[in-house]
Amino acid sequence: MDKYEKVIELAKRRGFLWNSFELYGGAAGFYDYGPLGSTLKRRIEHIWRELYVIHEGLMEIETPTIGIEEVFVASGHVGGFSDPLCECKKCGEAFRADHLVDDIVEVADALSNTELDALIRNNDIKCPECGGDLGDAYEFNLMFRTAIGPGSGRAGYMRPETAQGMFVNFQRLLKFYRDKLPFGATQIGKSYRNEISPRQGVIRLREFTQAEAEIFIDPRDKTHPNFERFAGTVLNLYSEHGQEHGTTLQVTIGDAVKQGIIAHEFLAYHIALTNHFLRRVGISPDHLRFRQHKKNEMAHYAIDCWDAEIKTDRFGWIEVVGIADRTDFDLNAHAKTSKTELSVYIEYDEPEMVTSFVVKPEMGKLGPAFKGKAKDVADALKAMTREELEQDGITVVVDGEEFIVSPGLVKFTEETVKVSGETVVPHVIEPSFGIDRILYCTMEHAFNEEMVAVHEGRDGKESKDPKEESRIVFKLQSEVAPVQVAVLPLMTKSELIGPANKIVALVRDKGLLVSYDDSGTIGRRYRRNDEIGTPYSITIDYESLDDRSVTIRDRDSMDQVRTPIEGIEDLIYELVYGGREFKTAGTPV
RNA sequence: GCGGCUGUAGUUUAGUGGUAUGACAUUGGCUUCCCAAGCCAAUUACUCGGGUUCGAAUCCCGGCAGCCGCACCA
Structure with a gap:
């Protein structure tokens, strides 16, 4: 049993993760979060909100998980999110159909399946593996398609990322942030990809949770006002250059920008913030690195992109966060498809005097002369140069039809105007988190199987080494642990249960998630709580x-202190959230 | 989507034509019980569908799921 299996087994058994639809045999690529899993996930998301929404000021929005076709036409997902595949009839091997004809035509990826089939047949292309005949090309579209409304309806798609919901709200967001860069929005929600073969548990899902931020910045100024906060942070950077040599660099964020390893401060700041977040939810730093996308794997619109990768026992380094400079690609794409300008007006510090050539068609005269074509004629005139307009009879071609415009119908001048600013299309910095993967990694990194001493006075139990036995302990950060404190009467006796219930009520009033457990022996109950990662246990004996005191047990050290019941709720709260040291919680037992 | 292997309680495991063995866990009880102790009792399973057969967990076919390999991963 490898670590993945152990973690998943524990997760299933204890109510963190369940296969979805198990009652009906299940479906690959879907997982349910059980009671503890949901809570763990919420706590991780809560920390993300604290960092990105509260501290960075990137307000959260919520947009539909279904999108209309136009959105994904603009984003490129309708066209580019599917790949043509074709299979060998003999050996069953599947190939990218467009790759098979790459050498024959220039733009193979622009061809339809029918065109691809024709090319494959006409050029007598055979299976590269076995030489067998190839079947017809077919599309693998990774988007879930649906219909909006009754009948055939309007085409809709389950969103493959939350990002588009923020891009299409650009104008609203711009007004919300009172027309000033930089600003941004965040969204935590489900996204959907109809993966061909999801087979790595929660690592590759068909429905998954993303936490994304889209930060719109001035393309001419990619410095970060708060860069100093992280300038001294040392990270494991696996740069494009490093990947060629197989070396990971330990450098400060400041130096990485100075040496040009990371494209600019703004991106670097978000790489460091990502590191901060992952560390806080319990990812161990020596299993964390930032890998730069190589030029050839980077999406064509990005200038620099780094993935946070976490080392897992079974899958090796897996990508959990992508931090990309998406430039103005998305805004331009939506501007073009929607025919709406998506830009920001930025005022100069000093207005500039700009001289330019201006054409002024006399619409009052053009209208009667050209009727319905007047506007097209005027537009054509505006595009002309001074030389063209100075001729006696100006010839304008509209829709293949020639029109002669007499000189009196159009005026033109050199004008010097005061320009006090300009419109720019912002660039987008996008940190995109895969919450499910992060959750799995926190579980794997928290999972410990350790040998602990067997206390004396126990009888009957035989093992290879009678002095030790193993315990499973989930060393989750106390801030993310689903159950924060357990309340355990030493024995199932009413005189102990009474005070225990009072403590449960006290701690609950503090907003802490507490589990009460009086079933089985005390040792068994400690182990049960170790397994689900409960950081502290209160025992009433x-x-x-006699003295209104209880013991608190620390999950990781198994040490105990004795402390008064009075004020115990504040003490536990400080231990969980305030970083208070366990040793200071009472007198050692 | 293709090929190989696999599927028995919550977990793990025995059983290879006659409805299922054990362990751990879980629940209730006893015990002044602080690290999976002991004792008594209880609950829980043949992945699903079809076929062969008097009879299928067992043999055959298919679905689903898991693992491994191939392919895919904007």
């Missing part, structure tokens, strides 16, 4: 009845 007979001494509690």
